[in-house]
Amino acid sequence: MNKKRIIAGVLAASVMIGNMAMTGTSVYASTPSNGQKEEVVYIMTDANGKADTVDVVNIFGKGDIMDYGNYSSVKMLTAADTITQNGDTITFSTNKDKVYYQGTMNDAQIPWNISITYILDGKVRSAEELAGQSGALKIQIQITENTKCSNDFFNNYALQAALTLDTKRCKNITADGATLANAGADKQISYTILPGKGLDAVITAEVADFEMDAIAINGIKLNLNIEIDDAELMGKVTEIMDASAKLNDGAATLSDGTAKLNDAGGNLSSGADLLYDATSTLNSGISSLSQGARTMQEGLDTLNAKSSTLTSGSTQIKEALATMQSSLADVSVSTEQLKQLTDSSSAISQGISDLYDGAVTLQTNLSYEAYRGAMNQNGLNIDDLKYGNSAAITTLSEQMAGLQALLNDIQTAYPQYAEDETLAAQAAQLEAQITSLSEIAGLLNGNNAAIGGTETYLNTVSSGVDSLVSGLLDLKDKYETYDAAIVALANTLSGLAVNMSSLKNGIEQLVTNYAAFDSGITEYTNGTAAIAAGYSELVDGVSTLAAGSKELLEGTGTLKQGTSDLYDGMISLGDGAADLNDGTSEFYEKTSDMDTQVEESIEEMIASISGDETETVSFVSDKNKNVKSVQFVIKTSAIEKEEAVIAEDTTTTKLNFWQKLLHLFGK
Incomplete structure (x- = not known):
């Protein structure tokens, strides 16, 4: 949107209305054509x-004039022509190029309800009570639509409200939303009110021996030829819509990715559960093998130590062989199982x-610096905001002090x-101001907090x-080491599987032929010591294997719990x-038609301040059709102290036209 063009148009209208407010008289148009009228x-x-x-x-050109209006009285202002009033019909004839006549209306409904309230030291005062007083003054001005007025002037006419305060009498003047200007020792305060809008203004000041000139409120039909170049604005809107779509797509992609994850x-x-179960089974089998080997060792030792009780020892050996044979039957390590383990x-x-790669990506994008950069791209510099808040807090603290x-x-x-009523009121006002500033400082501190x-x-999350x-x-590094150990274990178990098969066959052969062995027990006894010594090495190997199997089981248990916790985190x-x-x-759905909403808002704004499509109508009568312009000049009574009455000069002075206009306002 081309803001310069809009501001220039509004300023032009404000200056035009402001001139009316300064002079207290109407700015008349050029001479109207015959039959066309203007109303002030x-x-x-x-x-x-x-x-x-x-x-x-009412302003006309020369000719035979017929006008309408419910006037209580009428009179010519700039000519000596005879004017006739018959009901609501006014007629006269003139040869002058421009002629003015005045009509007075009783009980007329003006387009605006105007309410002005004066509050001194917290108490509402009348104008008579306020004149010459001192203290903390608040002036409340409210302008709203008068629905009793039949024509739609409220929605088609702009207002300029202006008042003047003498700075010798008024200090610390504040007027939010107003334009303040210095004119000598006076402070001029003005408000521009667009068509269809009201005013709710508050003016405050510290006053002494207070007096105030009349408040002037002037209205004209606002007809601004505004050009709107919204290409840049719509470009930004399109960027927002595109960014919203990309954000929505990115969130959908993230959601899909986490689902796959x-x-x-x-x-x-x-897989961790299966590995743990397989490792548990393997550990149980190796534990049984270890127990059988130890039992066998004990039997051989007993046989070697107690040859005299060979029969009893032989029975124990048979039982031990049976136990070992049963234990070996439970231990089965195939090549396929080992491959499944390594895979x-x-x-x-x-x-x-x-998982580690995904976490590194999350670490890059989730930080306070990334958040601050994103906010800066959207036009909000967080550091500047914090600095501004701190500076404002310092200023407020100084003011409170x-x-x-x-x-x-x-x-x-x-x-x-x-x-003392005045001092108490001032103290109360100071306390209220301190409290208000403290609350603002608290809000700014809260903002910084x-x-x-x-x-x-974000730093904690990061x-x-x-x-x-x-x-x-750490998990990745340790598991790579663990995986290498799994491969090595598989290779070891692969070789062990071959030896274990031979061991099974040997044990079975030993059990089968033990009867023959028992018949030659005497010869066997001689070699028992050698067998016991050699078998101890097998027991040591099986014990080492059992210890490694236990560590493997504990490691897979830890891995199982860790992967379970990790999976829960992935679900979250x-x-x-x-x-x-x-x-x-949802955000994308609500911004998908943002361009249409913005264009409609721009058109609505232009319609509210442009009067091209509305016809100028008469304020005094609907019968007046050929109306060029209607202007309103509203003036309040001044607030003045009573002065000593001076005997009036009864000399009659003939007034000219401009004196008559000024006389309308008591000048």
Whole structure:
């Protein structure tokens, strides 16, 4: 949108209305053509804005004139021509190029309800009570639509409200939303009110011996030829819509990715469970083998130590052989099982590596610096905001200290100040201002605290992600070592499987032929010591294998719990991504037609300040059709102290036209 063109148009209208406010008279148009009229409506109100008199100056060119209006009286202002009033019909003839006549209306409904309230030291005062008084003054001005007025002037006419305060009498003047200008020792305060809009203004000042000139409110039909270049604005809107679509697509992609990650995590958790179960079975078999080997060793030792009880020892050996044979039957390590073990371990290692890569990506994008950069791209510099808040807090603190010092001075200088109405009111106002400034400082501190909290939260979350990345890296490194150990164990178990098969066959052969062996027990006894010594090495090997199997079982148990916790975290991440996707989808839906909404808002704004499509109608009568312009000049009573009555000069002075106009306003 081309803001310069709009501002220039509004300023031009404000200057034109402002000129009317300064002079207190109408800015007349050029000479109208014959039969076409202009109306200037002069409205005098009391100091509170209630209409007292309504006088309309009608302007015509030369010719035979017929006009309409419900006037209580009419008179010519610039000519000696005879004017006739018959009901609501006014007629006259003139040869002058431009002629003015005045009509006075009784009980006329003006387009605006005007309410002006004066509050001194917290108490509502009338204009008569306020004149010459001192204290904290608040002037409330409210302008709203008068629905009793039949024509739609409220929605088609702009207003300029202006008042003047003498700075010798008024200090610390504030007027939010107004334009303030210095004119010598006076402070001029003006408000521009667009068609269809009202005014709710508050003016405050510290006054002494107060007086005030009349408030002037002037209205004209606003007809601005505004050109709107909204290419840049619509370009930004399009960028927002495109960014919203990309954000929505990105959130959907993230949601899909986390769903796939959840599936992979589920597979990883299931694989860890299978590995743990297989390792548990293997550990049980090796434990049984170890127990059988120890039993065999004990039997050989007993046989070797107690040859005299060979029969009993032989029985124990038979039982031990049976136990070993049964134990070996439970131990089965195939090549396929070992391959499944190494493949599962490799898959787990790859899954951990993928999780680590995903966490590194999350670590890059989740930080306070990334958040601050994103906010800066959207036009909000967080550092500048914090600095501005801190500067404002410092300024407010200084102001509160100054006000507190002033309050302390009053309390010290006038210990009985509470009994003095003026001092008590000033002290109360100072306390109220200190409280208000303190609340504002509290809000600014809260704003900075919110920014700091956001930074702390994001840094904490980022630190948590850093810990997650570090933990995953450690898990990745350790599992790679563990995976290598699995491969080595598989290779070892592969060789052991071959030897174990031979061992099984030997044990079975030993059990089968033990009867023959028993018949030659005498010869066998001689070699028992050698057998016992050789078998101890097998027992030591099986014990070592059992210890390694136990460590393997404990490691797979830890891995199982870790993958379970990791999978739970992935589920939470997936839920968060789904919520994010839902939110971005809703945002995208609400911004998908933003360009149409913005264009409609621009058209509505232009329609509210452009009068091209509305016909100028008469204020005084619907019968007047050929109306060029209607202007309103509204003036309140001034607030003045009563002066001594001076004997009036009864000499009659003939007034000229401009004196007559000024006389309408008591000048």
